[in-house]
Amino acid sequence: MTPMELNGNIxxxxxxxxxIGPGIGIGLIxxxxxxxxxxxxxARGAMMGTAWIGMALTEALAxxxxxxxxxxxxxx
Amino acid sequence: xxxxxxxxxxxxxxxxxxxxxxxxxxISLIVGIIVxxxxxxxxxxxxxxxxxxxxxxxxSIPWFTRAMLLGLVAFALALSFWLAxxxxxxxxxxxxxxxxxxxxSFVRDGIARDQIGRDFQKYLPYLIALITFVIINxxxxxxxxxxxxxxxxxxxxxxLAVISWLIYNVVGIRKHGFFGxxxxxxxxxxxxxxxxxxxxxxxxISNILIRPVTLSLRLFGNMFAGHxxxxxxxxxxxxxxxxxxxxxxxxxxxxxxxxxxxxxxxETFVQCVQAYIMTILSAQYIGxxxxxxx
Numbered sequence: 001m002t003p004m005e006l007n008g009n010i011x012x013x014x015x016x017x018x019x020i021g022p023g024i025g026i027g028l029i030x031x032x033x034x035x036x037x038x039x040x041x042x043a044r045g046a047m048m049g050t051a052w053i054g055m056a057l058t059e060a061l062a063x064x065x066x067x068x069x070x071x072x073x074x075x076x
Numbered sequence: 077x078x079x080x081x082x083x084x085x086x087x088x089x090x091x092x093x094x095x096x097x098x099x100x101x102x103i104s105l106i107v108g109i110i111v112x113x114x115x116x117x118x119x120x121x122x123x124x125x126x127x128x129x130x131x132x133x134x135x136s137i138p139w140f141t142r143a144m145l146l147g148l149v150a151f152a153l154a155l156s157f158w159l160a161x162x163x164x165x166x167x168x169x170x171x172x173x174x175x176x177x178x179x180x181s182f183v184r185d186g187i188a189r190d191q192i193g194r195d196f197q198k199y200l201p202y203l204i205a206l207i208t209f210v211i212i213n214x215x216x217x218x219x220x221x222x223x224x225x226x227x228x229x230x231x232x233x234x235x236l237a238v239i240s241w242l243i244y245n246v247v248g249i250r251k252h253g254f255f256g257x258x259x260x261x262x263x264x265x266x267x268x269x270x271x272x273x274x275x276x277x278x279x280x281i282s283n284i285l286i287r288p289v290t291l292s293l294r295l296f297g298n299m300f301a302g303h304x305x306x307x308x309x310x311x312x313x314x315x316x317x318x319x320x321x322x323x324x325x326x327x328x329x330x331x332x333x334x335x336x337x338x339x340x341x342x343e344t345f346v347q348c349v350q351a352y353i354m355t356i357l358s359a360q361y362i363g364x365x366x367x368x369x370x
Binding site (some may be wrong): 054059064070 | 125186190194289290293294296297298300303349352353357358
């Protein structure tokens, strides 16, 4: 029986905190898309294009967070 | 006659079943190979960044690694896909031509024309090459024998973002002149002069410096984190199932292995969406560099 290493680092907690904002933001974006689709179903295509861009811009913070988490993990 | 027409319609359900069966076999193969790869060969196995190092095939050629091989194959595949789709066109399209036209018009209408506007035709080859190359490289993460998204090495994502950055800056400078382009990109129209001190640095940092970084880190981060997540579920599940004694661990390990299939499906979706987003953002940056003053 070989023990499996689970290496942990406090930087991942920072990433978790940093992911809160983008999580809320992406939720807001798609909530708005769902509402818009419910009110005007034929505009769904146009809304989805904008929604993907908005999602990409919103999740940038989370992505930078995970990159920085790995950067700072090496300083520990 | 009516029977002959009905028969293909009822048989149309069969390829769907075949596709599902093949997909199930492929998925189980993938999981089996993930487990086989993640079986610890040394005493300690840990899921981490070290799993992403690809040693070169020959020690005499240090740059020719697995990522390089996959990138070159993706290049050849993208090239041969579009060569095959673009030759021998007919007035009434067959299946191959129809698929090619659908893929082409998806990029042309859905991405280039919406984001760039009137002069989109010039930038269409770059966008099509970008989306094809990125989507093939991302999907390498799904197939049993490759099982490695090339873009999870950040250098590949950096170089693609640098190409996009060069294109939209050069295009903007050509259109507006150097100082015109700088003014166009750091100063949004209608800002009162009192706010220039605040707005110009923010716009400069966000438009010139941060854009290529986020463009590349978004692609890299999604590929890297998604693959790491799959590795955690498959490797951890395998460890709990086979190498620990308590019964509850066996249940947890089996559940983790089954759940890794769901992660796999999510990853497939994310890989396609990221290729789309990379292309649509490149198109949007080109479009905003080309935009006229309002």
